[in-house]
Amino acid sequence: MTNHYLSVEGLKKAYPTSDGKIGTPVFEDIHFSIEKGEFVCIIGHSGCGKTTILNVLAGLEEASGGVVIMNGREVKGPSLDRGVVFQSHALMPWMSVLGNVAFAVKSKWPDWSKAKIAAHCTEYLEMVGLGHAIHKQPAELSGGMKQRVGIARAFAIQPKMLLLDEPFGALDALTRGTIQDELLKVVQATHQTVFMITHDVDEAILLADKVILMSNGPLAKVAEIVEITMPRTRTRAEMHHDPQYYRIRNHLVDFLVNRSKDYAGGGELAQYDPKHPPVVRPGLAEEQQGALAPESARPAPQLKKVVNQ
Numbered sequence: 001m002t003n004h005y006l007s008v009e010g011l012k013k014a015y016p017t018s019d020g021k022i023g024t025p026v027f028e029d030i031h032f033s034i035e036k037g038e039f040v041c042i043i044g045h046s047g048c049g050k051t052t053i054l055n056v057l058a059g060l061e062e063a064s065g066g067v068v069i070m071n072g073r074e075v076k077g078p079s080l081d082r083g084v085v086f087q088s089h090a091l092m093p094w095m096s097v098l099g100n101v102a103f104a105v106k107s108k109w110p111d112w113s114k115a116k117i118a119a120h121c122t123e124y125l126e127m128v129g130l131g132h133a134i135h136k137q138p139a140e141l142s143g144g145m146k147q148r149v150g151i152a153r154a155f156a157i158q159p160k161m162l163l164l165d166e167p168f169g170a171l172d173a174l175t176r177g178t179i180q181d182e183l184l185k186v187v188q189a190t191h192q193t194v195f196m197i198t199h200d201v202d203e204a205i206l207l208a209d210k211v212i213l214m215s216n217g218p219l220a221k222v223a224e225i226v227e228i229t230m231p232r233t234r235t236r237a238e239m240h241h242d243p244q245y246y247r248i249r250n251h252l253v254d255f256l257v258n259r260s261k262d263y264a265g266g267g268e269l270a271q272y273d274p275k276h277p278p279v280v281r282p283g284l285a286e287e288q289q290g291a292l293a294p295e296s297a298r299p300a301p302q303l304k305k306v307v308n309q
């Protein structure tokens with residue numbers, strides 16, 4: 001039995017092919033864990049199976065092998081313990097902003113009075129800067145506002161874990177930045193446990209305690225766990241001043257550009273025990289790296305190339 005808050009053990013997914021056979025697994029031998037209050041991002045090229053993994057964590061999809069254990073129990077189906085925010089906002093268009101959030105809150109606490117539900121929802125809508133828009137219909141909102149309703153709805157049910165599938169992917173850079181700041185504030189205030197898919201390296205550095213790097217699919221695996229060692233009080237405006245930021249950024253970009261493909265076919269980089277993927281701390285200077293010995297059996301891979309900013 002594992003002591004982690006959430007633990008993914010030997011996860012594998014293979015979809016059937018058009019002729020009814022079982023296809024090559026999209027990913028296999030996926031092992032990682034998430035602690036209570038941790039913010040974990042997962043990064044990897046398109047098609048490596050990030051959404052599939054998130055759906056399995058949500059209980060919306062069955063894996064072909066392996067298990068997900070949360071709080072000592074196997075995840076076997078969807079639950080209000082896990083709130084999901086998708087890339088598209090998935091609001092009910094005939095309900096007001098308040099109604100959309102209230103619907104979810106009522107499912108979680110069916111005994112609550114109407115007034116209590118409204119007060120609870122309003123608190124979360126105010127938290128994402130939508131206090132003024134609670135009576136609007138989704139059609140009256142911008143994309144960024146709709147996504148904020150989705151985030152408020154997910155937080156309002158106070159899930160044990162929040163699963164975010166590229167929640168800001170469809171937003172313009174300015175709106176994205178504002179909502180990232182809001183999410184950061186809410187997460188810092190609530191200590192919410194989060195698993196988030198992103199393609200945005202800066203977003204991962206801003207928000208995450210650790211980043212799971214996936215190698216390319218098919219047969220994708222967890223190539224590395226990158227610990228973000230910058231202080232947790234980081235902000236979007238300030239983090240560029242920290243020398244750790246550039247080291248971490250270079251490491252993540254180097255992985256995506258140069259290394260993510262070298263794990264296929266049992267390549268040299270893939271020679272490690274998948275139950276214990278390498279844990280690396282590229283933000284730390286070399287002498288600090290030694291002081292904080294990596295937990296993995298394999299030392300951090302050397303950067304082949306530093307990517308220019």
Ligand SMILES: Nc1ncnc2c1ncn2[C@@H]1O[C@H](COP(=O)(O)OP(=O)(O)OP(=O)(O)O)[C@@H](O)[C@H]1O
Binds near residue numbers: 048050052217
């Ligand atoms: N229902 C399905 N049937 C068959 N193949 C599927 C199905 N769902 C996903 N796949 C395949 O599984 C692979 C992984 O898909 P998934 O959406 O999990 O990847 P991803 O890493 O999230 O990609 P992206 O970054 O583009 O969203 C893809 O090759 C996809 O075509």
